[in-house]
Amino acid sequence: MKEKTLNGLMEEDNVLTGEIREIDGDMKTLVYENYSKFISATDTIRKMKSNVENMESEMDRLNESMNSLTHQTTTINQALGPNRDKIQQLSRAHNQLKRLQFIFNLPSRLSRCLSTDQLAKAVKYYARAAQLLDHYKHMPAFKGIERDCQTIITKVKSQIESKMRKEDSVEKIAENIRLLILLKEDVPELRQKYLKLGKVLIREFGQEKKQAGPVTSAEELVDVYIVPLDTVVQYYNTLFVENSEDFPPKTKQEIKDANQDLSEAIQTCINSFFESVTKIIALPVRIPNELDNVIEEKRPLKQTRDLQILNEALAEKGTNLSMAVALDKQMSQVIEVWENELVNRFLCTVVSGMRDRMSELIEPPFTEDTPYDALSETLAQFIDISETWCREHVYNNCLIPLRECLQEDIEQSSFTERISNGLNSMWHSLAEHLGTFPNGGEVSQLNRHIVCLVSSRLCFDFADHIIARIYSEFSSKSANPLSRHESIDTIFLSDCQELTELFSQTGQTLLNNQIMEDGYALSAKVQTHYLSLQSKPPTKPSAVWREVFTRLQSVEQLVNITFPQPSSPEGRDVSDSEHDYRFGSLASTLEAPPIQATHSSQSLATMSSGTGEPLGNVSKFGNDVTLNMMHTINKLFEDRVDVYRPIEPSAEGACGALVRVLLKTLQEVVREMWVDCNIYQQLQVDVEYLGIALRSYAGDEKTSSALRDIVSGAYMRCSDPVSINADDLERMLAH
Structure with a gap:
């Protein structure tokens, strides 16, 4: 264990010894480099000191030379001063003589230019001398020169205009107009001449194009309208709108008049251009048919490509038109x-x-x-x-x-x-x-x-x-x-x-x-039947109600088909099962209504409005009259029933609305009709029949109350009301 520790310490010592040697080498290198720089700096300072001493002596010598030069210059200037003024006077006189000589030779120069068809040079010569001629026109010698020049310039103008009418390019016409402007011709008149000749060239160019066939593409529109019109506008702006060194500065009013003349002159051409554009981009009668024939193309309509070409042409070749008459904005609107x-x-x-x-x-x-x-x-x-x-x-x-x-x-x-x-x-x-x-x-x-x-x-x-x-x-x-x-x-x-x-x-x-239309039709049937009802003992429910319920059944079927209802929570389909039950119930009602309904002590045909007493036993006099009158007044002040309120999109909602209409109609009809005992009993039979038949449509308390009100209203209007007995009612309903 001690041997291993000793070996580790020796290895660490060797590593540290190597690092110390590297650091010592770096320090020696650093000292050497700094010493070399120090020696170099010392030499540089020594040289700078020597140069500064020489520079002071050189500056002294330069100062002495400048003083000597200034003295000599002053001496020469004083010696030549008197002669300089004479030289300047002679130079001005020489220039004046040259101008006078040019004026004296001007008629011959102009004649020579006219005879050699150098009209631009003739205008140039005359424009140079015009101001001088005007200045000396009061002198007799210059009057003759001016007269001769005017005679020649008149011929020059005539020749320029004649030549201008024969030019076949806008550039040449513009050059001739420029010469006439330099000759101080009437500028508004020159504007009209230029625009007229420009339009003639455009029209002639268009006719040449049309002889080869009608203009049917955007490329042809660019060649026939955009490029020629833009060229005309470009030279027009140079001559009459923009300021240049050749012409006097233009006032704001002159620029405004020039722009207005341009707009009015080329409007016809622009209208023709847009008429052609409208024809070219006209859409086909049936777009989908055309699309079917070119499914593979990313942009199926040719008109789209034509519009893109026109837009690009206006951006590249119609910049002057866009600036002058906002053609790009008009095109954007189109x-x-x-x-x-x-x-x-x-x-x-x-x-x-x-x-x-x-x-x-x-x-x-x-x-x-x-x-x-x-x-x-x-x-x-x-x-x-x-x-x-x-x-x-x-x-x-x-x-x-x-x-x-x-x-x-x-x-x-x-x-x-x-x-x-x-x-x-x-x-x-x-x-x-x-x-x-x-x-x-x-x-x-x-x-x-x-x-x-x-x-x-x-x-x-x-x-x-x-x-x-x-x-x-x-x-x-x-x-x-x-x-x-x-x-x-x-x-x-x-x-x-x-x-x-x-x-x-x-x-x-x-x-x-x-539903309102159906309600009107059914109401008309009910109203017509009861207003024409004859007085005879009843034998069965009125036949009109069979027609009404047949129509009601048809409405229920159609609405159920069109607006099927979702399934009930138990999984039973409301629209199917209830529909079958409802129609089965109605069919049995039409054929054989439930007899037990007539045995109830609450039979609609034998009950008063909310009293629970048979109508046949109610006296129409004394206190009973007051009770019935109060009941009628209370009914008048009940909440209004909205017969045609928004209908729920379902068979129940549609049929319920029709039932409300029918009951309301029967109530109003009873108020208008004449009632005797037979008619009153017929109404009793019909109301009982309705109470059974409408149970599947609107078997709520409001329906029962409305039916009781109908019987009560008939009772109040009958002079001798006698209620039908239960057995007869049962027999008639089963008929």
């Missing part, structure tokens, strides 16, 4: 209108498609003999297929192609706004179409009823989940129909909420209108 039209054209296929589907619903028309099961299956399949088609068509055949056509050409925010506006307009049109109640002359009553109920169901389903699902699928977030608005982009949220409310109201209105 594109915006076109894109909105494209969105609407795609999305209007949704409305037309739903219109076609709704027309197919009644072709061939349904009849009263159509089996219930067949009708139920047909309508359920129609609703399911129509909703699936609408959702898939909007997303796959409208929104996705629109994204491919537009999104790369406009900003994301603008694209989303276009889609939002288009969808909003489409949904409103669809709601308006579905909410249009079919006219009676178009289809039969049954088919009108079916179309109205199916439209109502579609509206409720659109409001419930379809609209939110479409917006959710189009949004960039995950499409989860269970999350409703949570997965919809914020820009669509307000529209989605508003549209949900719109379709919910439309569906409710359709359902209310259909």
Whole structure:
């Protein structure tokens, strides 16, 4: 153990000894380097000291030389001073003589330029001498020169204008106009001449292009309109708008007038340009058909590519046009209108498609003999297929192609706004179409009823989940129909909420209108029957009620088919089992009503309104009159019953509404009709029959109370009321 410890200590000692040697070597190197630098610094200081001593002697010699030079310069300047003024005077005189010589030779120079067709040089010479001629025009010698120059310049102007009318390029026309401006011709007149000749060139160029065929592409529009017009505007700005060294500075009013003249002059060309653009980008009659033929292309519409070409051409070759008349902004407005039209054209296929589907619903028309099961299956399949088609068509055949056509050409925010506006307009049109109640002359009553109920169901389903699902699928977030608005982009949220409310109201209105129409029809039957009722002893319930309950049964069937109810908590399907029980109950009621109902001491036909006493035993005089009058007054001040309040979309809600209408109608009819003992007894039979038949539809206390009020009202209006006995009532109900 001690040997191992000793070996470890020796190894550590060896390591420390090696490190000490390395550190000693580093210290020696550091000392050597610092010593070398110290020696070098000492030498440098010694040299600097020597140089500074030499520099002082050199500065003294330089100072002496500068003083000597200054003295000599002063002496020379004083000696040459008197002659310098004479030289300057002679130089000015020489320059003046040269200008005078130029003026004296100007007529000959101008004549030579005119004869050799050097019109630009002639204008240049005259422009140089014009100010001097004007300055000396009062001197006789210069008057002749000015007269000769004017004669020649007039010929030069005439020749320039003649030559200008024959030029075949805007650049040459602009050069001639520039010469005329230098000759101080009327600028407003020159603006009109330039613009007129520029338009002539554009028109001639367009005619040449059209001779080869009509303009049918964006590339041809660029060549025929954008490039020539931009060139005309470019030279126009150089001549009449921008300031340059060749022309006098332009005032703000002159620039304003020039811009106005330009805008008015080229407006016709711009209108022609946009007319051609409108023709080229006109959308096909049926966009989906054209899309089907070019599925492989990323951007299926040729018009989109044409608009992109025009936009790029304006950015690269139409900068002057954009600055002068804001052609780029006008083009942006045209594109915006076109894109909105494209969105609407795609999305209007949704409305037309739903219109076609709704027309197919009644072709061939349904009849009263159509089996219930067949009708139920047909309508359920129609609703399911129509909703699936609408959702898939909007997303796959409208929104996705629109994204491919537009999104790369406009900003994301603008694209989303276009889609939002288009969808909003489409949904409103669809709601308006579905909410249009079919006219009676178009289809039969049954088919009108079916179309109205199916439209109502579609509206409720659109409001419930379809609209939110479409917006959710189009949004960039995950499409989860269970999350409703949570997965919809914020820009669509307000529209989605508003549209949900719109379709919910439309569906409710359709359902209310259909039930209201049925209620009017049934009320008319009941009213007509009782107002024409003849006085004879009753033998059975009025036949009108069999017609009423047949119609009620039909309404219940259709509403049950259109708005099937969910299963009950016990797992029993409410829409099927209760429907079968209800119709079985009603059928048995129509054929053989339960007899035991008439034996009850609470029979509706023999009970007063809430008194529990037989009406036949109630005296109409004395205190009983007061009691009956107070009962009538109390009924008048009861809460008003809203007969046509919003109807729940279910068979129970629809039939309950119709029952309320029928009872209200019978109450009002009894108030208007003449009642004797026979009619009173007939009403007793009918009310008892209604109490049994309506039990499956509205067997609540309000219904019973309304029926008692009908009998009570008839009793009060009858001069000699005698209630029918229970045996006769039982026999008549069983008839």
